[in-house]
Amino acid sequence: MSSSDLAISVRGLSKSYTIRHQEEHHVTLAEQLLHRARHPFSSQERETFWALSDVDLEVRQGEVLGLIGRNGAGKSTLLKVLSRITPPTKGEVRLYGRVGSLLEVGTGFHPELTGRENVYLNGAILGMRTKEIDRRFDEIVAFAGVEKFLDTPVKRFSSGMYVRLAFAVAAHLDTEILLVDEVLAVGDADFQRKCLGKMEAVASTGRTVLFVSHQLASIRQICETAVELDKGMIRRVGDARDVVDEYLSADGTESITERSFASAGRPGTGDLRVRHAQLDAPTYRPDQEKRVTFRIERQALGAARFYFVVVLRSRDGTAVSFCDSRLTDPGWYDPADALGIELVVTHPWLTVGQYSVDIMLLSYGLLDLVEGALRFDVSDVSPYPNPETDDVHRHAHVLPSFTVKRRRHRHDGVTA
């Protein structure tokens, strides 16, 4: 590779965090003082955690590179270092062009401000000059499809409109290098397609895109090359299809049916956090109900009403089902100090394979997102009366529950 067409060059990049081990999380000073008074000599243990260690990477101009890897593999940290949100601990990054980053849709949107005001504010936050926004304003609004609501405070927007407008602003950034982190997690299918289309369009104009996603299907679709990160190190680099295939065929991971979570270190405002999740019933049969329970803890006193979304994903990241609490009653929940939720998915029946469960808490924007909170396996047991054909598992993601009846055959025509 000649060095003249480089867009990003990363050499020996490492990033460490110091983690404090704290048993409980104390929100207010009073709580902290109380804790101190009760445990005057407990010192917090510190541990160094390497989120990235010795990463070397070169990205050509106009390349669309996908970053994949399990949770905590260092994908988001890499994007944060590249976009200068957090400094590296060691190593060096050379960027040959302006960098725009889109790490969470709608950050910087203010609910009290109108759509118009938010477009300008958000544009400026992302590094656009006022003139640039003026020029592209109509385009942004048309892309989001919110022309009629420009002078309405965005707190009155539906969450769909909110996300559309936020993505629209970011999608019109004119930087040579674009960093994108799983922005397609929310929004309806139609809009997700539109976003993917926009990213392909961006790439076709010769700009460089770094794209982090759990939806391996979209990585396959829009990226030429892909990098798999594992424990902060690069494991595979190469053609996107090959890397994704190898990633998928690698040893399956253990299922996780119960797990507790820290209150920090995840996307979202953190006003509410999922602290514990579990799968109650056994789930190995395709037709068994999937009973997901989780506990939510309030972290901020002023937390607003919220709803949640639970997504079941197959191993290639495809969302197999999307359970939005707003579709049921009561839909929206008041944040209590601790709140338990039980969600039962009875249909569809799932085919053989491993599935992961994402839990999202939302109000006006993301409060918490636990990716891969739980994992479970479905075996190739047939839920049907005749077990012979295991083939059904290989042809589709879900299994239909269907019946067949024999009808008496009749000719079309006049029946007198």
Added chain:
Amino acid sequence: MAVSATPGEPRPFLVIRPPRRWAPFNLRELWQFRDLLSRFARRDLTLRYRQTALGVVWVILQPLLAAGALAFVFGSVAGLSSSGVPYFAFAFAGMLGWNVFSGVLTRMSGSLVGNAQLVSKIFFPRLVLPLSSVGSVLVDFLVSMAMMAVIWPLAGVAPGWSLLTLPLWLAAVLLLSSGIGLLAAALMVPYRDVQYVLPVATQLLLFISPVAYALARVPHSARFLYELNPLTGLLEGFRWALLDIGRLDAFTTMWAFGCSLVFFVAGCFAFAHMERRFADVI
């Protein structure tokens, strides 16, 4: 983040390296984000009085009520003298300077924590956030100055040539409050305790500064300690510029200006030093 190009290789647009311990501010970058600075300032102004019944009227009402209360307590109840001007005008002039100080300090110190989402998700020069908070305080100041112009004839006071020195006093108060504000903003990121300590400290400072009473009323035995507070010189200066009353003491004034400058430089250095950890600990 210096750029060092090897010959024969294209010059990178930007090089990211681990930060040095005491890196200076990148002023060029700050200039590139000047639009964001004004957007944040405008956002704060717009948001402040949205969904309030009286709206902008509060900008006028707040200092009037505060000065009225001070005039009542110190002028009528305690019966302190106000160097020959109506106590209300006397208190209002003091409040003008004090409001700039406490306004900048309060808004600036909360500016990072109040925008934690932005700090942890998006890159921009962090200094933009605290700096933008000065905007709305200055707007308040201009409104109060317009009210002062109405108070002058009503109180039968005419400002003298000393009024021309007002920008100097304003600048010094801004430097002092920004210096402390930057330090507080940066400290509040890892230690939220600052947000509880600050209001109490500010309130204490209000009583040991010549806002509602004249420096002349402070007993001689306590003068020296009292004048160590840089606000003493600055607020006396404010009142001298606005109402042409009191005598400026050379030492107190120099001390106040010197302190303001030192606080500002120290605040800037502390902020620049802690800046790189913000996204990781906020």
